[in-house]
Amino acid sequence: MSFPKAASVVVIGGGVMGASVAYHLAKRGQKDIVLLEKEEFFGQGATGRCAGGVRYQFATEVNIHLSLASLPMLERFPQEIGQEVDYRQCGYLFLLTEEKDIAAFERNVALQHKLGVQTEWLDGEEIRKRLPLMKLDDVLAGTFYAKDGLCDPSGVVMGYINAAAKLGVQTRTGIEVIGSVVEGEKIKAVETNKGKITASIVVNAAGPWAGLIGQMAGVEIPITPIRRQMLTTTPLPDLPADFPFVIDFAQSLYFHREGDGLLTGMSNPMEKPGFDQNIDSDWELVNLEAAAQRLPLLEKAGLASHWAGLYEVTPDAHPIFGASAVEGFYVVAGFSGHGFMHGPIAGKLMAEIILDGQSSTVDVSMLDLARFDEGRLIQEYNVI
Ligand SMILES: Cc1cc2nc3c(=O)[nH]c(=O)nc-3n(C[C@H](O)[C@H](O)[C@H](O)COP(=O)(O)OP(=O)(O)OC[C@H]3O[C@@H](n4cnc5c(N)ncnc54)[C@H](O)[C@@H]3O)c2cc1C
Numbered sequence: 001m002s003f004p005k006a007a008s009v010v011v012i013g014g015g016v017m018g019a020s021v022a023y024h025l026a027k028r029g030q031k032d033i034v035l036l037e038k039e040e041f042f043g044q045g046a047t048g049r050c051a052g053g054v055r056y057q058f059a060t061e062v063n064i065h066l067s068l069a070s071l072p073m074l075e076r077f078p079q080e081i082g083q084e085v086d087y088r089q090c091g092y093l094f095l096l097t098e099e100k101d102i103a104a105f106e107r108n109v110a111l112q113h114k115l116g117v118q119t120e121w122l123d124g125e126e127i128r129k130r131l132p133l134m135k136l137d138d139v140l141a142g143t144f145y146a147k148d149g150l151c152d153p154s155g156v157v158m159g160y161i162n163a164a165a166k167l168g169v170q171t172r173t174g175i176e177v178i179g180s181v182v183e184g185e186k187i188k189a190v191e192t193n194k195g196k197i198t199a200s201i202v203v204n205a206a207g208p209w210a211g212l213i214g215q216m217a218g219v220e221i222p223i224t225p226i227r228r229q230m231l232t233t234t235p236l237p238d239l240p241a242d243f244p245f246v247i248d249f250a251q252s253l254y255f256h257r258e259g260d261g262l263l264t265g266m267s268n269p270m271e272k273p274g275f276d277q278n279i280d281s282d283w284e285l286v287n288l289e290a291a292a293q294r295l296p297l298l299e300k301a302g303l304a305s306h307w308a309g310l311y312e313v314t315p316d317a318h319p320i321f322g323a324s325a326v327e328g329f330y331v332v333a334g335f336s337g338h339g340f341m342h343g344p345i346a347g348k349l350m351a352e353i354i355l356d357g358q359s360s361t362v363d364v365s366m367l368d369l370a371r372f373d374e375g376r377l378i379q380e381y382n383v384i
Helices: 017-027 061-075 077-081 097-116 124-130 155-164 208-217 281-294 296-300 341-355
Strands: 009-013 033-036 092-098 119-122 143-144 170-172 177-184 185-192 197-199 201-203 224-233 247-248 253-258 261-266 301-314 320-322 329-333
Touching: 009 017, 017 033, 017 341, 033 077, 033 155, 033 208, 061 077, 061 097, 061 341, 077 155, 092 097, 092 124, 097 143, 097 281, 119 124, 124 208, 155 170, 155 341, 177 208, 185 201, 201 208, 201 301, 201 341, 208 301, 208 329, 253 281, 261 281, 281 296, 320 341, 329 341
Parallel strands: 009 033, 009 201, 033 170, 092 247, 201 329
Antiparallel strands: 092 143, 119 143, 177 185, 185 197, 224 261, 224 301, 247 253, 253 261, 320 329
């Protein structure tokens, strides 16, 4: 395949965001799109390392609206995109052990109800009844929404990549963007390890690396890469088939079924920003001990696999959508640890922003890049 020297649109990054943007632009009729991924395969960045969780339970209107638009797209994915993505609605159950979280979650649930998300409020007794295998004496209350669940990240990425390719998008791996050409505050081209590609529209969908791509165009994008890791266990036959995605909110500790075993992860609050994706084995022990205290069954399990990936964290834990000070240079990144689930709608919204000048399916105008300079930050409480 020859190297594309020019394109109308270059999308940088072949994770869920780049794949979804490329597909939705092409579906809207945009021609001459090139999607560039530096790795040898698509979806090897944050998307391929994520927990696959999808949920409606958020604390801000815009995040709930994004879920209300995005999760039904995952439900329809096999029909619309022609790819199975194994969407399992096992529910998310948040466990609350601290008084201060109770009031915040009560507010969240009221907001979710207002927007049509019928999250259940559960008292400690009810939770202990639902999760008899777990040690939950200190749990005060919790929330459960049955339509939250799990979905297959690589299925979603490859579904969009293949559908985009069928619509004429050039989807290319092994091409790394190493610079860009900006003239008179307009984007003109990207430089890659294989040569230059001229383009008047460039979409930065580089996830945890989006800040670096921004620097190449002279655009400051406040996205910090922060390592997160998880592990899966050997089969646990006693684990019920309907075990939900359980989150011990105060400890940032989570569990869900993975095959016949369990996946668990725990966010290290002391993790330093950086691009290291090696496992921190000390933290893995902390995770395992905390997990076994909650679910003693884990003592019977062996380690099946483990890996680390990078969150792409913004100062207000909300994503960045849209234009920048450099004409033609767009950003869709910074989903702060919950971007997989919002990938489908994010691509559609970016197509609207680029082709129509604004998003219409969901109003994400408040999530522009300029909000950081203008002090319009939005806080999300439900970050895990
Ligand atoms: C451990 C972990 C657990 C998570 N759990 C969940 C979850 O349960 N639910 C959820 O919704 N989200 C979760 N997330 C977050 C989610 O993975 C991300 O928000 C989402 O995948 C971001 O997608 P992306 O396409 O922006 O980034 P990525 O998937 O990282 O894609 C960016 C791509 O850009 C490429 N790239 C970078 N630089 C260049 C360059 N110079 N040239 C060319 N290509 C380049 C990278 O190789 C990469 O493939 C989790 C993340 C981690 C790390």
